[in-house]
Amino acid sequence: MNKRLLGFVAAAGLTLSGLMAQAQTAVTYLFPAPDFLPAFAPFQLALGKGYYAEAGLDVTFRVGNGGADVATQVAVGNADMGGGMGDTALIVRANGLDIRGVALLGGQGITQIAWRSDRGINGVADLRGRSIGVIGFQDTTYYNLLAVLSSADLGRSDVDIQALGPGGIIQNMIGGSIDAMAGVPEWIAAIEAAGIPLTVTPARNFFASQAQAIIASDTFIAEHPEVVRGFVTATLRAIHEIIADPATAAQEYVGFVPRHAEDVAQIEQIMRMYVTNVYAQDGDRPIGAFDPEQLQIAEDFYVANELVTAAVPVADAYTNDFIE
Known part of the structure; x- marks a missing residue:
């Protein structure tokens, strides 16, 4: 050529x-x-x-x-x-x-409700008075959490909801400063990988998440x-x-x-x-x-x-x- x-x-x-x-x-x-x-x-x-x-x-x-x-x-x-x-x-x-x-x-639904299995929580109703982490108060997972709580006749004032961001939720769940969380599957996997047993229930079980x-x-x-x-x-x-x-x-x-x-x-x-x-x-x-x-x-x-x-x-x- x-x-x-x-x-x-x-x-x-x-x-x-x-x-x-x-x-x-x-x-x-x-x-x-x-x-x-x-x-x-x-x-x-x-x-x-x-x-x-x-x-x-x-x-x-x-x-x-x-x-x-x-x-x-x-x-x-x-x-x-x-x-x-x-x-x-x-x-x-x-x-x-x-x-x-x-x-x-x-x-x-993507939102999962999870709580530490060592806190004596057996269902959503037991979240009364507990601290719960969410990514933020403008995030849809927060609204989903409120809907799940309402299924047990719990309102915003009946629990301590904290806006912590993704990293904060994981760290505080592992450290034990919060009892529960509303979030996505990967956060649950990260917490369990640190040796913390969790009980997980999809928000979809309670609400059209x-x-x-x-x-x-x-x-x-x-x-x-x-x-x-x-x-x-x-x-x-x-x-x-x-x-x-x-x-x-x-x-x-x-x-x-x-x-x-x-x-x-x-x-x-x-x-x-x-x-x-x-x-x-x-x-x-x-x-x-x-x-x-x-x-x-x-x-x-x-x-x-x-x-x-x-x-x-x-x-x-x-x-x-x-x-x-």
Whole structure:
């Protein structure tokens, strides 16, 4: 092959690479907590295994300051999409933040209620007078905790709820300065790994608790439906792989998130907890789809207990248009 022909081949290759790069749509996704948390494993797997790229997306992850901040940043266009809970839109739309869920990452709720097994607590009713940790008072897990407490006729003033953040919950549960927590599966695994036996009950057993959700603004959905569809499809693809083989998914995940490289067994344990307690479907809805009846139950509780300023139409809080 002569030099001129080689030059043509090289130029063609550069042109093709440039066209491929141009075909990628930049997408910013905002997490409500550090992106290395195993709760966000489906996103890291979808990114690391190239599923977003296959959908024509160049995804950048960023971290917000909790769920309320994510909802705000997504609503005003500072991020294209973000992470919340299935009922986040019910809480924030009344405040003028026009966001909605575009995918629900599981048929169960992500919030788990756990208490130290050495505290003589045998059920929710025994939490009266106890100290309970939550990530923050603007986080959906806090609202879920209030709903669970109400099932035992307990109110906010009947317990000592402390906003501690993820690290604070783990440290205080291990140290024994709090009796219980409302949080996610990976915090439970970390506490148990420190030798603290816990009793765990999903909030879903008491209330229409929701799983994680991908949220986007009404404007972004209207203007970029194919971007939303590509992102949702790629993320759900990763979830199905975790369900099918948690052990392999854990090995792949630590390859993309090296800080967990020494914790493969614990990551696998966490993923199995997600498969059982979060991703498992309720009925015959496909993973990703919202259940309007469950959302209505959640909203009715929030309104009755004055946890939201006003009710919004449940149909405005979600869309199942991107779920296949």
